[in-house]
Amino acid sequence: MNTEAAxxxxxxxxxxxxxxxNKSDGQVVTRFPPxxxxxxHIGHAKAICLNFxxxxxxxxxxxxxxxxxxxxxxxxxxxxxxRRDIEWLGFSWxxxxxxxxxxxxxxxxxAVKLIEKGLAxxxxxxxxxxxxxxxxxxxxxxxxxxxxxxMAENLDLFERMRTGEFGNGEPHHRSGDKWCIYPxxxxxHGQSDALEGITHSLCTLEFADxxxxxxxxxxxxxxxxxxxxxxxxxxxxxTVLSKRKLQELVTRELVSAWDDPRMPTLAGMRRxxxxxxxxxxxxxxxxxxxxxxxxxxxxxxxCVRQELNESAPRAMxxxxxxxxxxxxxxxxxxxxxxxxxxxxxxxxGERSIPFTREIYIDQDDFMLDPPKKFFRLGPxxxxxxxxxxxxxxxxVIYHADGSVKELLCSHDSATLGAAPEGRKVKGxxxxxSAAHAVPVKVHLYDRLFEVETPGTGASADTxxxxxxxxxxxxxxxxxxxxxxxxxxxxxxxQFERCGYFCLDAQQSxxxxxxxxxxxxxxxxxxxxxx
RNA sequence: UGGGGUGUAGCCAAGCGGUAAGGCAGCGGACUCUGACUCCGUCAUCGGGGGUUCGAAUCCCUCCACCCCAGCCA
Numbered sequence: 001m002n003t004e005a006a007x008x009x010x011x012x013x014x015x016x017x018x019x020x021x022n023k024s025d026g027q028v029v030t031r032f033p034p035x036x037x038x039x040x041h042i043g044h045a046k047a048i049c050l051n052f053x054x055x056x057x058x059x060x061x062x063x064x065x066x067x068x069x070x071x072x073x074x075x076x077x078x079x080x081x082x083r084r085d086i087e088w089l090g091f092s093w094x095x096x097x098x099x100x101x102x103x104x105x106x107x108x109x110x111a112v113k114l115i116e117k118g119l120a121x122x123x124x125x126x127x128x129x130x131x132x133x134x135x136x137x138x139x140x141x142x143x144x145x146x147x148x149x150x151m152a153e154n155l156d157l158f159e160r161m162r163t164g165e166f167g168n169g170e171p172h173h174r175s176g177d178k179w180c181i182y183p184x185x186x187x188x189h190g191q192s193d194a195l196e197g198i199t200h201s202l203c204t205l206e207f208a209d210x211x212x213x214x215x216x217x218x219x220x221x222x223x224x225x226x227x228x229x230x231x232x233x234x235x236x237x238x239t240v241l242s243k244r245k246l247q248e249l250v251t252r253e254l255v256s257a258w259d260d261p262r263m264p265t266l267a268g269m270r271r272x273x274x275x276x277x278x279x280x281x282x283x284x285x286x287x288x289x290x291x292x293x294x295x296x297x298x299x300x301x302x303c304v305r306q307e308l309n310e311s312a313p314r315a316m317x318x319x320x321x322x323x324x325x326x327x328x329x330x331x332x333x334x335x336x337x338x339x340x341x342x343x344x345x346x347x348x349g350e351r352s353i354p355f356t357r358e359i360y361i362d363q364d365d366f367m368l369d370p371p372k373k374f375f376r377l378g379p380x381x382x383x384x385x386x387x388x389x390x391x392x393x394x395x396v397i398y399h400a401d402g403s404v405k406e407l408l409c410s411h412d413s414a415t416l417g418a419a420p421e422g423r424k425v426k427g428x429x430x431x432x433s434a435a436h437a438v439p440v441k442v443h444l445y446d447r448l449f450e451v452e453t454p455g456t457g458a459s460a461d462t463x464x465x466x467x468x469x470x471x472x473x474x475x476x477x478x479x480x481x482x483x484x485x486x487x488x489x490x491x492x493x494q495f496e497r498c499g500y501f502c503l504d505a506q507q508s509x510x511x512x513x514x515x516x517x518x519x520x521x522x523x524x525x526x527x528x529x530x
Numbered sequence: 531u532g533g534g535g536u537g538u539a540g541c542c543a544a545g546c547g548g549u550a551a552g553g554c555a556g557c558g559g560a561c562u563c564u565g566a567c568u569c570c571g572u573c574a575u576c577g578g579g580g581g582u583u584c585g586a587a588u589c590c591c592u593c594c595a596c597c598c599c600a601g602c603c604a
Binding site: 007008009013033035037067069070072073123126127130131134135136137138139140141182184185186188189205206207208209210211230232237243285286287288289290291292293294295296298299300301302303305309310314316343344373375376384385386387388390415417419425426427428429430494496497498521522523524525526527528 | 531532533534535536537540541542543544545546551552553554555562563564565566567568596597598599600601602603604
């Protein structure tokens with residue numbers, strides 16, 4: 001077995017072999033070539049990680065090249081967002097920022113060179129005629145009648161195209177109205193790679209069919225021998241990963257914007273609270289291959305939880321409050337409990353939590369008629385208040401409609417920091433002192449679509465009907481412990497027993513902080529309960 | 531129907547002729563002032579069929595399935 005290739009994906013195996021063979025003097029230069037016509041998503045993250053990491057691992061460099069050949073679809077707004085997202089992901093391209101539009105002069109000269117070599121001509125066919133003569137999947141096309149024009153005529157026509165004699169074309173967001181003609185992807189990408197000395201041009205499978213053309217241009221124009229390699233693009237379950245579809249969600253206002261926390265865009269994930277490192281971990285976990293793949297959202301979620309579990313300070317927040325009065329606790333009395341900010345990392349310090357006679361617990365933590373395996377609160381039952389006392393539900397007070405209004409409980413004063421005597425209390429629930437409760441608003445997010453592979457198969461034309469109507473649930477009656485006032489944007493918290501949350505800088509106000517739920521905690525009770 | 535790709539567990543993915551890594555999910559258990567975390571254990575004979583070989587997921591033949599391609603998009 002080839003030990004050098006062991007464990008490496010096929011791209012890295014190729015790069016390693018090329019270096020060993022001293023191709024391109026052992027240089028490795030890759031590139032990430034986004035078209036600035038939309039926001040980057042998790043699929044792009046895979047490409048970014050691949051290109052930047054391969055370059056780094058083999059001592060090379062990775063260029064950022066805006067593939068801006070199409071003047072009608074691109075905007076500088078997107079280019080700015082792309083730069084910001086790549087940096088946020090944790091990669092830098094240094095001075096290697098390029099634009100295909102900067103190569104328009106070179107590309108024009110290359111076209112002239114091909115004409116001069118008798119390898120290209122100016123066609124007068126219109127779109128419809130071209131379509132008719134192109135052939136089909138099974139029948140070859142026919143040559144254009146203009147194919148045999150003289151070189152002189154071609155040169156003249158091409159020059160006149162350039163000067164706008166046949167139409168001015170659209171103004172370009174960077175080159176302005178300098179050009180009346182623009183190169184297509186096929187005529188621009190390979191040559192741009194070659195101009196930059198890209199050694200390994202990595203792209204997705206659908207470009208494999210273009211490789212012969214890619215190589216033909218390089219060969220006929222005698223350019224640097226960039227080579228193209230294709231790998232399969234990423235698909236994530238219960239979401240869509242095509243710029244066109246994401247754009248549509250934004251345009252139709254089915255989501256708030258490109259950075260809606262439900263979007264699989266990097267901007268959306270950042271706002272949702274996904275740490276960039278979690279995304280990098282995810283990209284390396286899914287690997288690189290050529291087989292079509294749909295990745296479970298659980299893989300991404302696990303990466304996020306792994307990251308956040310280590311770094312996020314804990315806090316208590318009651319999502320759906322249920323009032324509890326500790327009847328045997330003096331009115332007006334207040335105690336301050338100390339709780340670790342992180343159970344496994346004492347160096348993260350401790351925080352103070354006030355306790356009083358009236359508190360809130362989560363409605364989910366109380367059941368009137370609990371099943372055997374439920375070890376939270378119920379009539380006559382005991383439960384531990386996280387970081388506090390063990391309490392016992394003595395009485396239930398109801399609303400007129402029969403729903404639970406409030407709980408009257410007693411507490412065991414000997415259980416602060418100590419196990420109750422003579423019995424075991426397995427349940428532990430979070431709570432917040434009513435007098436100190438900070439009102440907060442919380443967005444709970446779930447999968448954007450109800451079907452696992454939206455936009456494919458039966459869902460191809462009806463994918464918008466498959467949106468999950470409950471992808472965002474907003475709770476505006478939540479209460480959190482006082483320390484939450486210090487929350488800052490981008491700071492992740494674990495609301496114990498609920499999940500990981502982060503402040504939404506766009507929606508929070510001085511009075512009411514707004515939190516986005518990044519991801520839930522694993523919940524084996526939810527499984528048992530099903 | 532032509533061309534280009536891919537088929538290893540529910541989802542990814544190693545494997546490169548010497549007797550199936552790892553991750554996620556699942557299941558069982560331990561621990562626990564988060565039903566979290568952590569920790570144990572469990573979970574495949576490689577799309578089908580032939581063949582070559584002492585030996586095949588790996589080589590050959592054949593069949594099947596799925597994906598991509600008929601924009602002057604990328």
